[in-house]
Amino acid sequence: xxALDLATLAAIAALLxxxxxxxxxxxxxxxxxxxxxxxxxxAGDARAGRLASLRERKDRLLAALLLGNNLVNTTATALAAGxxxxxxxxxGVAYASVAMTLILVVLSEVLPxxxxxxxxERAALAAxxxxxxxxxxxxxxxxxxxxxxxxxxxxxxxRVGGERVQSEEELxxxxxxxxxxxxxxxxxxxxxxxxxxxxxxxxxxxxxxTHRSRIEALDADQPPAESVRRLLATRHGVxxxxxxxxRELIGLIETRAALRALHAVGGDPxxxxxxxxxxxxxxxxxxxxxxDQLQLFRRSRRHLALVVDEYGQIEGLVTLHxxxxxxxxxxxxxxxxxxxxxxxxxxxxxxxxxxxxxxxNRELDWALPEEEAMxxxxxxxxxxxxxxxxxxxxxxxxxxxxxxxxxxxxxxxxRIIAPEPPPAAG
Numbered sequence: 342x343x344a345l346d347l348a349t350l351a352a353i354a355a356l357l358x359x360x361x362x363x364x365x366x367x368x369x370x371x372x373x374x375x376x377x378x379x380x381x382x383x384a385g386d387a388r389a390g391r392l393a394s395l396r397e398r399k400d401r402l403l404a405a406l407l408l409g410n411n412l413v414n415t416t417a418t419a420l421a422a423g424x425x426x427x428x429x430x431x432x433g434v435a436y437a438s439v440a441m442t443l444i445l446v447v448l449s450e451v452l453p454x455x456x457x458x459x460x461x462e463r464a465a466l467a468a469x470x471x472x473x474x475x476x477x478x479x480x481x482x483x484x485x486x487x488x489x490x491x492x493x494x495x496x497x498x499x500r501v502g503g504e505r506v507q508s509e510e511e512l513x514x515x516x517x518x519x520x521x522x523x524x525x526x527x528x529x530x531x532x533x534x535x536x537x538x539x540x541x542x543x544x545x546x547x548x549x550x551t552h553r554s555r556i557e558a559l560d561a562d563q564p565p566a567e568s569v570r571r572l573l574a575t576r577h578g579v580x581x582x583x584x585x586x587x588r589e590l591i592g593l594i595e596t597r598a599a600l601r602a603l604h605a606v607g608g609d610p611x612x613x614x615x616x617x618x619x620x621x622x623x624x625x626x627x628x629x630x631x632x633d634q635l636q637l638f639r640r641s642r643r644h645l646a647l648v649v650d651e652y653g654q655i656e657g658l659v660t661l662h663x664x665x666x667x668x669x670x671x672x673x674x675x676x677x678x679x680x681x682x683x684x685x686x687x688x689x690x691x692x693x694x695x696x697x698x699x700x701x702n703r704e705l706d707w708a709l710p711e712e713e714a715m716x717x718x719x720x721x722x723x724x725x726x727x728x729x730x731x732x733x734x735x736x737x738x739x740x741x742x743x744x745x746x747x748x749x750x751x752x753x754x755x756r757i758i759a760p761e762p763p764p765a766a767g
Contacts, residue, residue: 592619694718
């Protein structure tokens with residue numbers, strides 16, 4: 342074997358190493374988490390900062406990597422073909438084609454990409470110098486290639502924009518995989534909270550409000566002594582003041598302010614003027630997204646709003662507490678427990694009809710449909726297409742719902758029997 346042959350083999354080996362580096366760097370660059378890179382860059386990591394700046398020209402960098410990779414692959418194959426032709430004659434072309442295909446696929450594509458996709462962040466940081474050098478060397482021709490590609494796509498009516506924004510479906514898929522292989526109980530709660538954050542823009546205030554029938558309020562038409570009794574018994578800092586069962590809203594009464602006013606008149610309920618103490622009540626249309634309502638609560642000192650329909654009629658009440666529960670789950674008050682009125686049995690639960698479907702799904706990791714109705718009573722009536730008879734089971738998404746207590750046209754309690762879990766794989 343001559344010195345020229347040895348030099349050719351060394352050049353082919355070097356080109357194969359470069360090909361592997363290009364392939365691994367490309368996979369690591371596209372697979373690295375944007376959040377990880379940004380966090381490391383803000384922490385002062387110079388390589389992460391450089392990587393973040395390269396991501397701003399992602400299309401040009403990927404084109405540069407492809408140019409570099411194809412250049413070294415083509416050159417390595419040409420050198421191998423020339424060497425094998427010198428050794429075996431015309432058959433060397435076939436030998437070079439088979440050998441280089443196997444070597445490039447195994448050593449320069451599959452192996453580096455497999456490692457890079459397994460450790461994308463670490464590989465991307467390690468490959469940052471190579472990425473920067475590739476951008477400097479092949480960036481200008483890559484820009485020309487991108488311009489040509491955009492022109493060709495434009496002829497076909499395709500417009501190429503910037504980096505694609507990650508869809509909510511992809512985020513939900515990533516959330517579903519979050520925490521695998523770690524503490525499962527903690528991971529489940531973290532996944533619930535992450536889904537809750539995404540849900541803020543999908544839900545409206547009507548989805549989480551307390552219905553008008555359950556609002557604790559003061560009625561201006563009631564005797565003053567009854568209003569004072571309610572003020573003394575309530576655990577809320579603010580109560581709505583209305584007339585005619587909520588059809589005429591007067592305002593909001595701060596409990597402490599009302600009790601101070603009562604003390605100022607010598608404790609005489611008849612001298613307490615609640616209407617004079619009422620403050621304007623914030624109103625929220627029932628169709629307002631929860632994320633918008635959260636922003637309004639953040640800018641306001643009043644973390645409560647009355648929910649109204651399109652005619653201005655009161656439908657319910659929403660608080661900052663309700664919005665936060667979408668993210669973190671049910672927040673219990675002193676002495677309360679989550680799903681306090683639930684009666685549990687083997688594979689089943691009995692709850693008040695006004696229990697929110699979303700709360701059940703969150704606390705029990707169930708999959709009851711949340712689009713049909715806000716409460717379990719509403720879900721049961723929607724599935725039964727009317728008011729079911731007491732004890733009549735109704736199938737909903739594999740769950741059996743039974744109205745265990747019906748009072749007039751209201752379902753007071755619902756028994757829910759969960760589907761049997763699939764048998765564990767043997």
